């Protein structure tokens with residue numbers, strides 16, 4: 115996020131120290147910048163569904179640890195505020211005017227989150243003024259809104275995409291906040307990925323600068339699972355499940371031909387989570403290539419040697435490659451232009467096509483006949499509705515966001531941390547990307563499940579271990595597999611040149 119001033123940091127998150135190294139990274143609240151706000155009893159107190167639930171309201175002191183593996187003398191570490199309803203709310207039901215916007219690429223579950231925000235506001239808090247912003251951030255100032263009701267949104271979770279439309283680019287903070295002010299909106303629900311959450315942080319800061327009583331709540335959406343701190347993002351499970359269909363097809367094609375090779379490209383610009391989990395789930399994949407793990411084609415220990423071996427042993431093979439894998443190798447040979455999309459994301463070359471061509475060239479040189487089929491299921495995966503488990507997850511995220519906004523919190527993203535729903539300050543979510551840590555156990559499990567080469571020599575392995583341990587503070591940093599992603603470290607600061615491993 116570049117250099118952040120201390121003042122900027124202070125309005126993004128409140129750090130509270132406790133005993134034995136306890137730290138609470140707390141989210142902002144209206145009372146931090148608006149005085150004498152009235153409060154009201156939470157309407158859930160008289161809701162028959164909840165009134166009997168013991169301890170339904172979250173204690174103000176409840177927090178969730180970021181790290182769960184500790185030693186007896188470890189400091190208690192960073193905690194986040196536990197999500198959920200509070201005894202007091204900062205809005206009367208008829209005072210609330212909410213809006214929902216979806217931004218960035220499609221992801222299964224967007225409609226479920228929209229539906230559940232609308233339903234939760236109405237059924238739990240008696241709020242029925244909810245606007246849908248059309249077509250992403252630019253819809254705030256360039257398009258009409260639609261009125262969202264429980265009836266209108268009742269069935270939308272069964273559909274893929276987003277009923278509101280989405281877009282990249284077009285984030286103009288002051289125009290967006292002008293529109294929020296002009297329309298009298300006081301709760302803004304923003305569903306989107308890392309770029310969107312950066313935009314949400316800018317909106318929150320401008321709202322706070324203007325001293326407005328407007329809650330800004332982010333719901334993290336990323337099919338690539340590249341948002342840090344949270345265990346996983348919604349839509350990820352669905353994507354992994356749907357990817358199985360492409361992998362199965364590649365396997366069937368490969369198995370049915372002599373020297374058959376199936377290549378499947380999966381999403382993941384900078385993070386190979388979908389490829390890694392889809393590979394582990396499938397068991398038909400012989401090689402998984404991700405952006406975090408450098409690889410090379412030629413020579414001893416290279417990909418070509420491995421393919422030759424697999425064809426000899428099994429007669430066929432399946433390769434899964436994440437879209438951001440091997441980009442450095444590929445840009446060199448294709449001399450790619452430095453193009454970006456409207457949001458400023460780097461446009462990647464088609465690595466699936468590139469690797470397929472290179473494999474064909476290699477075997478043509480060896481005069482060995484192969485049959486290679488390349489499948490790119492990206493948009494088929496993104497467009498489906500969320501599966502059952504993601505539907506439940508989306509529902510809980512939406513409910514947490516609504517409880518948070520009603521309770522006067524703002525400038526937060528909702529997220530699951532070690533299996534508990536929390537409110538996380540925006541700057542924690544946008545300061546880095548979540549990546550597969552290749553010195554972590556999960557990647558080792560994948561390597562031992564596919565039996566593919568690691569493409570690393572002993573020296574590189576030692577160097578990586580040193581690098582990771584110098585970045586690792588507490589015990590379960592990098593514990594992607596067992597404790598969720600909460601401990602993942604930022605490997606972007608230690609980006610390694612692919613060439614380093616290609617000699």
Ligand SMILES: Nc1ncnc2c1ncn2[C@@H]1O[C@H](COP(=O)(O)OP(=O)(O)O)[C@@H](O)[C@H]1O
Pocket residue numbers: 217218219250251252281282283284285306307308309310311312313314316335336456457458459
């Ligand atoms: N650094 C940023 N500051 C403000 N807005 C941003 C920033 N990066 C991206 N956005 C806005 O967020 C929206 C979605 O971003 P994008 O990168 O396309 O998708 P995602 O949110 O899924 O990562 C776009 O409308 C874009 O203009």
Ligand SMILES: O=P(O)(O)OC[C@H]1O[C@](O)(COP(=O)(O)O)[C@@H](O)[C@@H]1O
Pocket residue numbers: 217218219220307308335336337338381382383437455459496
């Ligand atoms: O073709 P589009 O819409 O730009 O989307 C392609 C990109 O969207 C993604 O699915 C993720 O998008 P987000 O940045 O919105 O999360 C990437 O995996 C992929 O590169």
Ligand SMILES: [Mg+2]
Pocket residue numbers: 218307308309
């Ligand atoms: Mg993104």
